Amino acid sequence: MGIGIDLGGTAIKGGIVDQLGVIQEERMLRTQSQLGYAQVLDDLVLLIKELQQLSPAETAVGIGIPGILSGDGTTVVSCPNLNWQNRALKQDLERLLTLEVLLVNDATAACIAEAAFGSTRGRSSSVMLTLGTGVGGGVIINDRVISGAHGVASEIGHMIMAENFYNCNCGKNGCLETFASATALIRYCRKQLAEGVESDLKAAENFDARRIFEAAKAGDSLALAAVNRLARYLGWAIANISDLIDPEIFTIGGGLSGAGEFLLERVKAETKSRLTYPATAMPEIVLATFRNEAGMIGAANLCHFI
Amino acid sequence: MGIGIDLGGTAIKGGIVDQLGVIQEERMLRTQSQLGYAQVLDDLVLLIKELQQLSPAETAVGIGIPGILSGDGTTVVSCPNLNWQNRALKQDLERLLTLEVLLVNDATAACIAEAAFGSTRGRSSSVMLTLGTGVGGGVIINDRVISGAHGVASEIGHMIMAENFYNCNCGKNGCLETFASATALIRYCRKQLAEGVESDLKAAENFDARRIFEAAKAGDSLALAAVNRLARYLGWAIANISDLIDPEIFTIGGGLSGAGEFLLERVKAETKSRLTYPATAMPEIVLATFRNEAGMIGAANLCHFI
Structure with missing residues (x-):
């Protein structure tokens, strides 16, 4: 069991979360980040204490954070969603709790959930790519999470691939997430439509990534070009990661992974065409098992992967 | 001590190699690969037995191989220099020796030598880039060599960066080593000269990479452009590697590292400009300590890094 x-x-x-990765009890609070750090801290303590009462044997709690942690995992260096900078969250929580507090990046938490109970279970090395509004990542090697010397490992979405027509939120140009996220798909299609390309998407007022995949599956040439472009850059990134750390398996999660085999077969082909040793060293590439519960399941199992 | x-x-x-990384005894034989695998095997056994007599307490020998090993480190999958394919070298040698045989890629051996006694000593995570005829690599995370699920990790020279004007020996286009090796420097300068670019290099019949660096230091604009181009792609690769595994330190070895600070300062600047978190997560980038002895020193210490 774990919290x-x-x-x-x-x-x-x-x-x-029990030993099979099933969530036995779940509690939720609204994140009141507009009321400041102290309020979120209080709410976290409230929630954790409640869970602790339900499972008194626990000695640790894992917390997935949508931001960058320090290399030693004690401090939230940057968390734009909560407007936090350099918050000593581990120390602040441990002062108020009787549990050890372990922090982890949220995409890494999802990667742990997959490795512990999901699509990459039983593999000692795996890389997760979460394709949503942005592209997140997680890296596990020798059954340990790679968080990096400065805490910024697994920022796969910000690997620079090539020049792109718009800048990334991070300020750089050419980041993988500007080619391989839902945002990237939508912006690419909008740009092509604005340039006069014909497509069924023209009729849809505010199309989302799901609509683009539907159109691509129905044979719309713009939507298909957009999906193929995404798969090309994703396969390219996977091949480069393989040449560097050669993990056993890659798993693709996040909203876009809902496109299933239609996306997966393209990503596999693009990866294979860019690998140095495609005949002997093609990694497995699969779809992630978990969706919204991945963060909790992974955070609860963090202690087994550090 | 180690062999x-x-x-x-x-x-x-x-x-x-002693506990300080100093080679106490050294023996050498010509590689008679033209006489076939059995001959090289015999010569290896001869050499190892001679060293074993000089240091009878040894229980293992490490061997650096200029090729690709299987994921379990027992078999030489491919070694173009020796014309070997799928050779069960570990087993074949252990049948003829009373020592445990450990195999490692030669660039990874160099990375181990640096981590054990050289430029990256004391750091638990490091990445080495050897810039010579090609670009080799080594990756150490949590004090362990990363050889990968299929044995092809650390093939950093074959990460695809961008389209280039010539293909890599591996058959792909755009590999880092076609931008950041001695070969890349020379081919780029030759191409520019053929296109009519003015340069002091024109007078030199068969210039090498050292000559290009000399000309760049003297202010020759073509040579300087070639060096800056190399540094740009190297910095880009280092930034992408940092976004993925965020090692504490990178070390640059191989012949081109002889260019020293002139190269290093450029690579640092190019890395910084492409990092996602340059203010908080800039890795150290240094020059390697060892040259020709790196392979032996690293191979002798392999047992401490697996």
């Missing part, structure tokens, strides 16, 4: 917290910009979700 | 072998295309070098 896992998913601290998001909208909600703080906490769960008691 | 380390550097199996190269021209020579088999073996050394007894």
